[in-house]
Amino acid sequence: MTSKSEVTNTERLIRQITHPEDYREASRALAELARINPIEGERLAVRILKDENEEIHFRTFALTVFYDLSKPAALTYIIENAASANRYMFYTMIDEVTVDSEVLRDDPHYLETVHVLARLLAARPKEETQEFADAADWFKKTFEDM
DSSP states (O other): OOOHHHHHHHHHHHHHHHSOSSHHHHHHHHHHHHHHOHHHHHHHHHHHHHOTTSOHHHHHHHHHHHHHHOHHHHHHHHHHHGGGOOHHHHHHHHHHHHHTHHHHTTOHHHHHHHHHHHHHHHHSOHHHHHHTHHHHHHHHHHTTTO
C-alpha cells in the first residue's frame, strides 16, 4: 500500500519533470522518480525523449534513465532514432551502448544496435567525431572485433 507522503512526493517529482523551471532539478527529479517508481520514471523519460522541443541535455538525460530502466525498449528506440539524432543525442546513444559491451555482447538486439550505430558513426561529419572523440574512439575500440 502506498502512503500519502509517497503519493505527494511522486506528484511533486512529476510536476518538476513535466513543468521544469530548472533542468538540473528536473533531471534530479527524473532520477529520483525512476528510483522510487520505475514504471512512471520510464513513462516520463519516453515522453521527454519524444518531445523534440524539450531541452536537449534534458532529453539526453532522459535517454540515460530510459536505458537504465528498460534496455530492450531503449535499444529499439536507438535503432529507430539514431539516424535522425542530433550530435548530443547520438553520442549519448554511443556512450550508453558502449558501457554495456561486456554484459550484453551476446544479445542479438544489442548487436543489431551496435551495427546500426557503427554504420552511422562512420558517416558522421569529421568535425563532429573530433568534438566527441572520446566517445567515438571508445566505441570504435570496444567494438573493433565486430
